[in-house]
Amino acid sequence: MDRIRITGGQRLNGTIPISGAKNATLPLMIASLLTDQTLILENVPRLADVGLLQRILGNHGVDIMVSGKRPGETAYDGQTLHISAANVIDTTAPYELVSRMRASFWVIAPLVARMGEARVSMPGGCAIGTRPVDLLIMALNDLGAEIEIDRGYVIARARKGLTGGSISFPKVTVGGTHTAIMAASLARGTTVIENAAREPEIADVADCLNKMGAKISGAGTARIVVEGVPRLNGARHRVLPDRIETGTYAMAVAMTGGDLLLENARAELLQAALNVLCQAGVEVTVTNAGVRVARNGAGLSPVEVATAPFPGFPTDLQAQLMALMTCAQGTSQIRETIFENRFMHVQELVRLGARIRLDGERATIEGVERLKGAPVMATDLRASVSLVIAALAAEGETMVNRVYHLDRGFERLEDKLSACGAAIERISG
Ligand code: UD1
Secondary structure, eight states: OOEEEEEOOOOEEEEEEOOBOHHHHHHHHHHGGGOSSEEEEEEEOOOHHHHHHHHHHHHTTOEEEEOOOOTTOOTTSOEEEEEEOSSOOOOEEOHHHHTTOGGGGGGHHHHHHHHSEEEEEOOOOBTTBOOOOHHHHHHHHHTTOEEEEETTEEEEEOTTOOBOOEEEOSSOOHHHHHHHHHHHHTSBSEEEEESOOOOHHHHHHHHHHHHTTOEEEOBTBSEEEEEOOSOOOOEEEEOOBOHHHHHHHHHHHHHHOEEEEEETOOGGGSHHHHHHHHHTTOEEEEOSSEEEEEEOSOOOOOOEEEBOSTTSBOGGGHHHHHHHHTTSSSEEEEEOOSOTTOOHHHHHHHHTTOEEEEETTEEEEEOOSOOBOOEEEOOSHHHHHHHHHHHHHSBSEEEEEOTHHHHHHOTTHHHHHHTTTOEEEEEOO
C-alpha cells in the first residue's frame, strides 16, 4: 500500500491547476445509461473512483473509450471519455462493485427508467455514518417504480416505463436529487422535485442532460421541474471544476502561508468556504485565471462554522478546515450537521499535537503554536487530505498511511503540491 511522506514547514507558492469535479463526473458517467448514443465527457479527472465506475458501467455492457493525448496536452489536462450504452447487457449492479463506491447505487435510476428494471446491491455501511438510500427509493417509488428488497438487493421495476409525479424530499440529498432528475427525464409526463439539493454538481448534470434532449428547469434551486421525454440522445459536455479540491488547496496555503493561484477554480462554487477563509484572515482574490489565495505573515483567526447543504459550508471541507484551525490563535467551533461520525480525522490530528474536544456533532478546536509530525492513518477521503494539510505545517516528518483514500478523490495531489514547494513524496508499496 502506498504511503505519503511529508516534511512540514515549507510555504506554498505558485499555481495549482484544478481538475474536473469528481462529484459531477460520477453522475455524468452514470447518465450515459439513459441513451443508446455516445456521451462525450471532457475534463474528466484521473481518479480511482472514476476507474472503478468505468468497471461498474462496463459490467452493464457500457463501452468507454478514453481519448488519446493531444499535442501540447499536459499531465493535468483532464481526460475525455466517449461513453456508449448502446447495448445494456445486464441490469444488475453486484455487491462486490457497489460496496466499493456508494455513488454507484445511482445507476438504479437510469436503468429502471430506460430498461424497465434494475437490480442494485444496497451500498451497505460506510465509514462516515449510516448513509441510507431510503430517499432514493422513495423518489423512484413516487415515479411509479415497484420496489422490492431481496437478499441485500434493491429491485426496481417499471415494465411500462416511469410516470412523472411529485417528489418532496424530507431532507436535502444530493444522491436523491440526481436519482430523481435522471429517472424523471425519461418518465411520461411532468415531475416536480421539491426541497432538491442545490449543489453546483446537480446543475452541471442537469445541464448535460438538457444537451442530451432532456427538459429540466430549476436545477440549482430547491424546486426542479422535469418534463419527461421518450428518449435522450448523445452530447458533449465539459465537467465543471472541483470546488472541494479548490477549497482543499486554499486551506493548504492558508495553513503553510504563501501565495497560490488555483487555476480554473470558480469562486462562486465555494463562496461559503472562501468567506470563512477571509474571516480567518486569509487573502482571497478572484482573477480571470482562477482564485488566488495567500497568507503572508499574519496569524489565523479562529472561526465558528456549521456544515450545511449548498450554498452553506460543505461537509466535504469540514476536515480540512479543522486541520487549519488547529493552528489558529484562539478557539474555533465546527459543527457537522450532514453526517454523523464524520470526525474520524480528529484522533489522527490529535496525534500531530492538535487540541480538539468532541461533543456530539460539535468539535471545539483550541489552536496550538505548532503541530509535530507523526505517523498517521488515512480513514476516508476528506479525512486523509486533512492530515496532509496538517502535515504540511507540522514540524518534522509525517507519514500518511493508507493513501488509497486520497487517490479516490484527488488527482496527482503530491505532484501538485510539490510543484509549489511542498516537501511531499509518495512511497510505493
Ligand atoms: C454527496 C457527495 C458527498 C457529499 C454529500 C453531502 C457525491 C458523489 N457525493 O453524497 O461527497 O459529502 O453529497 O454533500 O456527490 N440521506 C438519507 N437517506 C437517503 C440519502 C441520504 O437519510 O436516502 C442522508 C444522509 O445520510 C446524509 C444526508 O442525507 O445525512 C445527505 O446525504 P446525500 O446528500 O444524499 O449524500 P450523497 O449523495 O451520498
